[in-house]
Amino acid sequence: MPLRIYNVLGREKQDFEPIEPGKVGIYVCGPTVYDFPHIGHAKTYTAFDVVVRYLRYTGLDVLYVQNITDVGHLLDTEEDRILKKARQTQSKPMQVVETYTKAYFDAMDALGVGRPDISPRASGHIPEQIKLIETLIRKEHAYVSEGSVYFDVTTDPDYGKLSNRRVEAQAAGSRVEVRGEKRNPEDFALWKRADPEHILRWDSPWGEGFPGWHVECSAMAKKYLGATFDIHGGGIDNIFPHNESEIAQSECANEVDFARYWMLVGSLMVPDRDGNPVKMSKSLGNFVTLADALKKYRPEAIRMFMLSVHYSNPITYEDGAIDGAERGWERIYNAVRLTRRAMNSAPAGSGDGSAILDVVQKTRADFAAAMDDDFTTPLAIATLQELTREVNTLLNSGTAVGLDVLNAIHAAYTDLGGTVLGLIPEHDAAAGGDGAREGALIELLIKMRAEARVNKNWAESDRIRNELAKVGVTLEDRPDGTIWKTT
Numbered sequence: 001m002p003l004r005i006y007n008v009l010g011r012e013k014q015d016f017e018p019i020e021p022g023k024v025g026i027y028v029c030g031p032t033v034y035d036f037p038h039i040g041h042a043k044t045y046t047a048f049d050v051v052v053r054y055l056r057y058t059g060l061d062v063l064y065v066q067n068i069t070d071v072g073h074l075l076d077t078e079e080d081r082i083l084k085k086a087r088q089t090q091s092k093p094m095q096v097v098e099t100y101t102k103a104y105f106d107a108m109d110a111l112g113v114g115r116p117d118i119s120p121r122a123s124g125h126i127p128e129q130i131k132l133i134e135t136l137i138r139k140e141h142a143y144v145s146e147g148s149v150y151f152d153v154t155t156d157p158d159y160g161k162l163s164n165r166r167v168e169a170q171a172a173g174s175r176v177e178v179r180g181e182k183r184n185p186e187d188f189a190l191w192k193r194a195d196p197e198h199i200l201r202w203d204s205p206w207g208e209g210f211p212g213w214h215v216e217c218s219a220m221a222k223k224y225l226g227a228t229f230d231i232h233g234g235g236i237d238n239i240f241p242h243n244e245s246e247i248a249q250s251e252c253a254n255e256v257d258f259a260r261y262w263m264l265v266g267s268l269m270v271p272d273r274d275g276n277p278v279k280m281s282k283s284l285g286n287f288v289t290l291a292d293a294l295k296k297y298r299p300e301a302i303r304m305f306m307l308s309v310h311y312s313n314p315i316t317y318e319d320g321a322i323d324g325a326e327r328g329w330e331r332i333y334n335a336v337r338l339t340r341r342a343m344n345s346a347p348a349g350s351g352d353g354s355a356i357l358d359v360v361q362k363t364r365a366d367f368a369a370a371m372d373d374d375f376t377t378p379l380a381i382a383t384l385q386e387l388t389r390e391v392n393t394l395l396n397s398g399t400a401v402g403l404d405v406l407n408a409i410h411a412a413y414t415d416l417g418g419t420v421l422g423l424i425p426e427h428d429a430a431a432g433g434d435g436a437r438e439g440a441l442i443e444l445l446i447k448m449r450a451e452a453r454v455n456k457n458w459a460e461s462d463r464i465r466n467e468l469a470k471v472g473v474t475l476e477d478r479p480d481g482t483i484w485k486t487t
């Protein structure tokens with residue numbers, strides 16, 4: 001079955017056909033770096049992390065570009081978010097940018113989100129943006145007004161095609177009623193004149209100023225992926241005006257299609273005081289930083305939570321929601337640990353238990369079918385849960401399962417759950433962050449308990465078991481050794 005993607009542009013599921021066979025260019029709108037990343041960012045960027053992981057897993061050569069917005073993203077008050085933070089913290093704008101760019105990548109690294117191949121910064125691509133604006137002026141899609149440049153939305157009959165928002169036809173003579181510098185209220189800034197106190201400023205043919213937010217993505221996507229590329233992604237909340245304006249700028253300037261497939265991720269919601277879900281956002285002040293969430297939960301539990309809904313759907317974050325995902329993750333991961341333990345003492349060859357190979361094969365096929373159907377991660381996770389039930393039954397039955405069988409089970413977990421979903425650490429000791437240390441310490445205590453038992457020191461053996469139980473680690477003695485589970 002071919003990979004199918006729900007294309008927001010056209011609002012239908014379509015077969016995915018890359019422009020160049022075997023290769024995929026993907027551009028995802030990145031963060032504006034003026035504050036710490038919150039768990040809403042984890043929803044968007046985990047989704048695209050899994051998309052890129054899966055495309056690569058299927059053998060495609062992916063070029064993943066995700067920008068860093070460090071200039072031009074204005075508040076409703078027209079103040080640049082970066083400049084506001086610099087003013088509040090009495091620091092230089094580029095200090096703000098460095099601080100929060102680092103915080104963003106630190107949090108994404110900890111979450112197991114792979115780095116994009118290219119992370120271009122808006123402030124490093126001013127000449128490309130000026131060139132694009134000049135083209136739009138030359139083609140009469142943009143106009144200069146008192147040192148700023150605006151895109152005239154009435155020159156683009158396609159404006160609104162992504163978000164299904166159509167600009168109202170202007171009544172004759174109404175233009176003169178539009179106040180200020182713009183011809184039409186919907187026109188958006190490509191370049192803004194810098195007031196004397198504005199620190200982020202560059203020379204341009206229209207005087208000193210700075211680029212608008214939307215134009216950076218058009219300029220940088222073209223520079224790294226070409227005028228037409230395969231997939232454009234982002235959060236659904238940026239569909240208008242940001243994504244819509246990107247399309248207008250790029251298609252009017254280049255006179256070819258911009259991105260062929262648009263994939264937009266549903267928001268992370270939090271209940272407001274009345275229990276109604278509202279979007280988590282910095283501006284609403286209702287956010288949980290990713291760093292705080294990572295102190296409380298394993299990265300895999302956060303990923304499991306985010307991937308438990310289809311990427312296009314919203315998810316509601318409330319107390320206990322990630323705990324539930326963590327328990328679900330542990331059920332799968334405990335089976336992986338059980339498999340690894342069995343591999344240490346398994347007889348060579350296929351031995352007994354080879355009937356499960358059919359289950360492994362079916363898991364792989366069902367997983368691929370779920371991912372090929374517009375990256376349906378909840379169904380993909382369900383295939384691993386089904387496999388886990390079968391593996392637990394087999395490995396707890398006392399059957400002498402052969403090493404070849406165990407290797408096949410293990411490979412399914414690490415390929416699908418590890419390589420694609422980022423939920424299964426490659427080694428137990430590499431479980432990430434405190435989990436790695438914790439696992440090593442528990443293994444050490446299990447060894448000390450085994451020594452105590454060899455010496456018939458039952459009191460010490462019981463003490464270790466009871467102390468571990470107090471911190472939520474239960475031990476289970478099996479013929480082939482002791483395994484542990486967190487509860």
Ligand SMILES: [Zn+2]
Nearest residue numbers: 029030217242
């Ligand atoms: Zn963008």
